Amino acid sequence: MTMDVTFLGTGSAYPSPHRGASALVLRTEGDCWLFDCGEGTQTQLMRSPLRAGRISKVFISHLHGDHLFGLPGLLCTISLNTNPDPQQNLNCVDIYGPRGLRHFLRVTLGLTGSQLLFPYAVHELEPTADQSPEEGQLSLEMTAESGPLHPQERPGRMIPLDVSSDSYLLFEDKKFVVKAFRLFHRVPSFGFCIKEHDRPGRLKTEMLKELGLKPGPLYGRLKAGESVTLGSGRVVLPTDVQEESIPGRKVCIFGDCSSVLGEGALSLCNGADVLVHEATLGNEHREKAVDHGHSTPEMAAAVACACSARKLVLYHFSQRYKPSSLQKEGDEDDVSELKRQAEEALLDSGVEVTLAEDLLTLPIPVRRPR
Amino acid sequence: MTMDVTFLGTGSAYPSPHRGASALVLRTEGDCWLFDCGEGTQTQLMRSPLRAGRISKVFISHLHGDHLFGLPGLLCTISLNTNPDPQQNLNCVDIYGPRGLRHFLRVTLGLTGSQLLFPYAVHELEPTADQSPEEGQLSLEMTAESGPLHPQERPGRMIPLDVSSDSYLLFEDKKFVVKAFRLFHRVPSFGFCIKEHDRPGRLKTEMLKELGLKPGPLYGRLKAGESVTLGSGRVVLPTDVQEESIPGRKVCIFGDCSSVLGEGALSLCNGADVLVHEATLGNEHREKAVDHGHSTPEMAAAVACACSARKLVLYHFSQRYKPSSLQKEGDEDDVSELKRQAEEALLDSGVEVTLAEDLLTLPIPVRRPR
Numbered sequence: 001m002t003m004d005v006t007f008l009g010t011g012s013a014y015p016s017p018h019r020g021a022s023a024l025v026l027r028t029e030g031d032c033w034l035f036d037c038g039e040g041t042q043t044q045l046m047r048s049p050l051r052a053g054r055i056s057k058v059f060i061s062h063l064h065g066d067h068l069f070g071l072p073g074l075l076c077t078i079s080l081n082t083n084p085d086p087q088q089n090l091n092c093v094d095i096y097g098p099r100g101l102r103h104f105l106r107v108t109l110g111l112t113g114s115q116l117l118f119p120y121a122v123h124e125l126e127p128t129a130d131q132s133p134e135e136g137q138l139s140l141e142m143t144a145e146s147g148p149l150h151p152q153e154r155p156g157r158m159i160p161l162d163v164s165s166d167s168y169l170l171f172e173d174k175k176f177v178v179k180a181f182r183l184f185h186r187v188p189s190f191g192f193c194i195k196e197h198d199r200p201g202r203l204k205t206e207m208l209k210e211l212g213l214k215p216g217p218l219y220g221r222l223k224a225g226e227s228v229t230l231g232s233g234r235v236v237l238p239t240d241v242q243e244e245s246i247p248g249r250k251v252c253i254f255g256d257c258s259s260v261l262g263e264g265a266l267s268l269c270n271g272a273d274v275l276v277h278e279a280t281l282g283n284e285h286r287e288k289a290v291d292h293g294h295s296t297p298e299m300a301a302a303v304a305c306a307c308s309a310r311k312l313v314l315y316h317f318s319q320r321y322k323p324s325s326l327q328k329e330g331d332e333d334d335v336s337e338l339k340r341q342a343e344e345a346l347l348d349s350g351v352e353v354t355l356a357e358d359l360l361t362l363p364i365p366v367r368r369p370r
Numbered sequence: 371m372t373m374d375v376t377f378l379g380t381g382s383a384y385p386s387p388h389r390g391a392s393a394l395v396l397r398t399e400g401d402c403w404l405f406d407c408g409e410g411t412q413t414q415l416m417r418s419p420l421r422a423g424r425i426s427k428v429f430i431s432h433l434h435g436d437h438l439f440g441l442p443g444l445l446c447t448i449s450l451n452t453n454p455d456p457q458q459n460l461n462c463v464d465i466y467g468p469r470g471l472r473h474f475l476r477v478t479l480g481l482t483g484s485q486l487l488f489p490y491a492v493h494e495l496e497p498t499a500d501q502s503p504e505e506g507q508l509s510l511e512m513t514a515e516s517g518p519l520h521p522q523e524r525p526g527r528m529i530p531l532d533v534s535s536d537s538y539l540l541f542e543d544k545k546f547v548v549k550a551f552r553l554f555h556r557v558p559s560f561g562f563c564i565k566e567h568d569r570p571g572r573l574k575t576e577m578l579k580e581l582g583l584k585p586g587p588l589y590g591r592l593k594a595g596e597s598v599t600l601g602s603g604r605v606v607l608p609t610d611v612q613e614e615s616i617p618g619r620k621v622c623i624f625g626d627c628s629s630v631l632g633e634g635a636l637s638l639c640n641g642a643d644v645l646v647h648e649a650t651l652g653n654e655h656r657e658k659a660v661d662h663g664h665s666t667p668e669m670a671a672a673v674a675c676a677c678s679a680r681k682l683v684l685y686h687f688s689q690r691y692k693p694s695s696l697q698k699e700g701d702e703d704d705v706s707e708l709k710r711q712a713e714e715a716l717l718d719s720g721v722e723v724t725l726a727e728d729l730l731t732l733p734i735p736v737r738r739p740r
Contacts, residue, residue, distance in 0.1 A: 015443075039412070040385070080383060186483070
């Protein structure tokens, strides 16, 4: 199965003509999952090879505008490009994010008279108290009664922290298990871990032929993990005739943070194929970055190293860092310096560093069998 | 005083890479007033010669997302570019729009923890019952309790219809009087009429010299409309020594509509220098346009003609109409056809037609004395 990540916006704080606000898409065989949705995400989607109508799930890391203000408009535009008969659009778009997200969507869609033509549900992650350093207005709003369901809204879940694993189980299907973990930022912020299930190894067809088994339904049973009894009475176990299983890929996408909270993040993200982490400011601005709940390349590198990630992708750059393609000789704030800083911190660790840019697509190759 | 209009977004329904969602700026000597604020407006502002920080007033014609979803993000970005000490930012940004706008801003700014560094106030126009053809969810939301003031929010007014003039008086200052009028759309929609005060004509300096009056404080008193008594006892009236007054300019900006409601719109907009009107679809799609509460070029032309406007500017085009600069030979849906249709309807009327495009700036010259 092909799998890739496309960055739609890699800028922090606000969208600019050269860097969109936060948004990226994880695509697996045409199915698109959107992570964060800053203002202008729908326009960036139009510039990309992806189709907004393919977005089946949305994940919002935290409720800051540069990660969220594009969501009502995106949902409206998906709806405009949808079959006008709601009976033909039965697939529910699942939206995951911090508590308060449901209220945000109800009010923005409700006040603008936006009647979506497809069902959607908002599943809210319940933050823990230590995720909200600044109490007050925000908490008031987050816990406000959110009123009746919006038309086409389906009831969503409230997902509490699973204390034993220090993580949130969002869902599990045939291909993936998706969990969230806690981060430390100015407001409750989450990261997401998308883990593909391991797949059974290939059948050793040479060996099966030697046993007298021809391609057919018995092959299917063996692949499905069943044992098969031959005419001779010999029982063939799947493990006897199968290559080693193919480990599922793991993609970890961090929301804004200056550090992780608890044990969940590092243990979930261990061995990630791709770890996407913010690097808002260069190492020389560490104090300012931390003050604002953000990270430097060195801090992102430390997380990738602690997780033994294969690849660290940096994104969410201050708008002071122009994309390399627009960088002019002598310009200060060279974004490639952020990459260098992360690489320096990861010297000899084997972790590869990539700098995200708007509209960059990063393939995530299948792992080799163990 | 120089005065111009810059179109930031001329597309309907949603923003696209070639047409932003609705937004335009009326600029007078550096002071910028924003009319509508679709998603992506702040990015379009960055592409334009205008500065977001100069926006002192915002007018929202109606609460559809393609006119509104950019507002929370724009306010946040203005704030980021503001003096970090709120005590230095005492000028209140006044925001005018239909009832429900205040709640929209409180929830979007509140839930995203957006603490603006400048004061703002939302002044709501109270729609009349005949402006809400579709009752239900929308009305529920619009009349919802909007809770406590957001930090930095100042109390705003609720502006009812002035029945005698069939219009809403938003404010009057030394230079302008600004009113709103009612339109018919799927949700309550308004247009705005910005009328510059007439200015006194020039002093006839030759005549003043003949009367023995030298340039000085007496000139100022005459300009200010006071009469002056000469040494000879002769009383000089300002009207005796002044050229004719210079009529103020009038700019009328219509929100989405398929028609006007009541008498207010046409009488307010009479003699407009510039009348900005939507033309979502070509004449051949009139039925569809009206069904969706929109206008065709012919319909816009009829309004301009009824108002004896000098110039009709068409905007808010369906995204099917690419900008002329991107039009390829043989493409259907040529936007210049919309201009032709309006011109045809205005033949011999003397009304000039202009097609708005993103980032077009249109000067509004001072009128000649009457």
